[in-house]
Structure formats: structure tokens, C-alpha cells
């Protein structure tokens with residue numbers, strides 16, 4: 533019996549497990565293979581919806597479903613916390629004390645938000661990275677009657693790179709509709725030297741900041757929040773006063789991958805950009821090429837877990853999962869990975885709201901930067917439709 537263990541029941545883990553089970557249908561029926569997902573909560577959250585809670589268009593209850601309901605009938609679910617991953621020893625330890633041996637392992641443990649890592653974040657800054665925080669932000673926006681709003685980012689990388697820009701644009705639209713725009717100054721603090729990490733997207737977004745009268749400050753990573761004076765202090769020692777502060781919290785990878793020696797302190801697991809195999813973190817000898825860094829042949833990572841220089845997005849996990857599934861199934865069947873799913877091309881596809889009922893689309897891969905189409909109602913509606921159909925499509929491998 534070959535055991536495939538998938539750690540994490542989010543977008544990446546659920547989809548990978550379902551695709552692997554589909555590819556190994558015969559082997560599972562013959563008792564030669566078993567696919568197990570381990571998830572700490574047993575619930576699957578659709579996180580992109582959190583932004584819409586903050587914007588007043590979504591309910592938290594609609595964004596969570598039992599993980600079991602999304603899994604192929606051939607996938608076993610274990611609800612437990614992963615506390616140790618022994619990659620060379622081919623086993624994982626769970627919070628209950630149980631150990632699970634694996635032949636193939638998929639790590640899809642997502643990322644953690646750590647608001648407490650920035651002093652005064654909790655208590656001063658609003659965010660929309662959990663349903664509870666998004667609800668609090670909604671209340672704060674409802675109570676807002678004008679003043680200074682600062683939208684900021686407390687560290688890169690973070691989930692869904694367009695999200696803070698989208699929120700700035702959506703809040704601006706809302707305040708205009710509520711007749712509060714003239715009484716409000718909005719400032720966006722970008723931690724880098726442009727509006728967005730990818731140049732073509734930055735070129736698209738910068739004029740939108742201008743049109744909407746949102747002040748765009750560059751090289752303005754958040755260094756401190758001073759609650760007494762209600763100012764954000766940037767890395768460049770500039771001060772930005774706020775009445776309402778909306779800030780993306782600091783992010784890290786899962787603690788268990790750090791504790792297990794699979795990732796540095798950041799928690800992002802070194803991952804091969806094409807095969808998605810996990811690389812060892814042992815320092816390579818001087819002059820060693822990336823290809824020479826040893827990989828664990830039977831351990832894969834996908835989604836937010838990886839250190840790949842791509843968006844931490846459900847969409848990334850969505851396009852990585854077929855590659856992991858092909859490689860894992862091929863290993864179990866004793867053949868080489870084949871077809872266009874043998875290697876990941878860096879494909880990502882994300883909708884991007886720009887306010888006023890319009891959006892655009894970011895579609896790219898390692899070799900082709902995005903060429904976002906002119907913002908229009910089409911892409912805004914596309915995002916809404918995608919959100920509504922998610923439960924029937926992405927995790928089940930139907931798109």
C-alpha cells in the first residue's frame with residue numbers, strides 16, 4: 533500500500549488530494565494506494581471573500597464549508613494538527629501524538645498572519661485577513677465620517693498582492709457614493725519603489741491612484757505605528773497621520789515547517805520552480821547552481837507554503853496542484869511524469885477590483901508578465917461569478 537499524505541485542507545491541499553485520488557482511482561480501489569488529507573480545523577475557508585465582508589457585500593457564514601464535503605469520496609480526512617514533518621524519515625507527527633508514514637508527501641499548510649509582530653498593530657490597525665477583522669473594519673467604515681485614511685502593508689510577501697490596492701480603490705468609491713470623499717484624504721503606502729511589484733500592473737494601477745486622488749507614497753514600508761499621535765512611521769522615517777488605518781498584517785509560513793527544518797525563519801519552504809519538489813535548506817556550496825541543491829524526491833509544496841517569487845494566491849495553488857498530482861501519481865504508478873502537467877510554468881490568474889463596478893485581470897507565468905486589460909465591468913462581474921461558483925469548481929478540480 534502506497535500512502536500519499538497531504539498536509540493542509542485549503543485550496544492547494546484539497547485540489548491536489550482530489551486530483552491525486554482521481555489519477556489513482558484504480559490503485560485505491562485495489563487497495564494499493566491511499567490518499568489522506570490532514571487539516572487542523574476540518575473546515576475549508578474561501579479567504580478572497582473576506583475582502584467583501586469588509587466592503588459590506590458578503591457574510592462570513594457563506595465563506596466556510598466542511599472540508600469533507602469538498603473531498604473526493606476516495607480521500608480520507610484526518611482532523612489534527614501537524615506538529616513535525618520528518619522529510620528524510622518519511623513520516624509526520626500529529627498533535628494527538630499519532631505518527632503517519634508516507635511514500636509521497638504534499639505540504640500545503642498556507643501562511644500565517646502575525647499582527648502581533650508589529651507593535652501596536654493590534655488595537656490601532658484594521659485589516660481584512662480574517663472574517664472577524666473584516667467585520668470590525670466594516671463597522672469602522674460605517675462609523676467613518678471623514679478624515680485621514682491610510683492603507684499600508686506591513687511586510688512582503690503577503691496573501692493576494694492586489695488586495696490592499698483593491699481595498700483602497702473600493703473604499704474611495706464607497707466614500708464618494710456616501711458623499712464623504714471631499715472630507716477624506718486617502719494615502720496608500722507602498723513598501724516598494726512602485727505601486728505594485730510587477731511593473732506592468734504598477735503601470736496600470738498608478739494612473740488609477742491619480743484619477744481617484746489617492747496619494748501614493750513609494751518606499752513607504754511600515755516601520756512603526758504610534759498610537760498616541762496616530763501616525764504611521766515608514767522605513768524612510770516619514771510620518772503619515774491617520775484617523776483610520778487599514779494595514780496588511782505581517783505574514784509568515786507555517787511554524788511547523790520552520791520547526792521541522794524545512795524552511796528558514798520566514799517559513800517559506802524552498803521549492804523547485806518547475807517540479808514543485810521541496811529543496812533542502814542546507815547552504816549550497818559556493819558556486820552551486822540552483823539545480824544542484826538537493827531535493828526531497830517525494831516531498832512537494834504548493835500554494836502559500838512555497839518560497840516561489842509568485843503571488844501568494846489561491847490561483848497559484850490552483851495551477852500548481854495539477855503538477856503535484858501528476859508527479860505524485862506518476863511516482864506511485866512507477867512511471868515518469870508526462871504531458872503539460874509534468875512541470876509548473878508559473879501560471880497565475882487573478883481578478884483585480886478597481887472600484888466603481890470595474891475590474892481587470894492579471895494573467896501571467898514565469899516567462900510572460902501580465903498585460904492587464906483596460907478596467908471594465910466584465911472583469912468585476914468575472915470576479916463576483918468566480919467567488920460564487922468557487923465551491924462547485926476549484927477545490928473539486930472542475931476548472
Ligand SMILES: Cc1cc2nc3c(=O)[nH]c(=O)nc-3n(C[C@H](O)[C@H](O)[C@H](O)COP(=O)(O)OP(=O)(O)OC[C@H]3O[C@@H](n4cnc5c(N)ncnc54)[C@H](O)[C@@H]3O)c2cc1C
Nearest residue numbers: 540542543544572579580614642692835836844845846847
Ligand atoms: C483577504 C484575502 C483576499 C484574497 N483574495 C484572493 C484573490 O482574489 N485571488 C486569489 O487567488 N487568492 C486570494 N487570496 C489568497 C488565497 O486565499 C490564499 O493564497 C490561498 O488560500 C492559499 O492556499 P493554500 O492551500 O496554500 O493555503 P490555505 O488555503 O490557507 O490552506 C492552508 C490549510 O492548512 C491548514 N493548516 C495550517 N497549519 C496546519 C497544521 N500545522 N496542521 C494541520 N493543518 C494546518 C489550515 O487549517 C488550512 O486549511 C486572498 C486571501 C485573503 C486573506
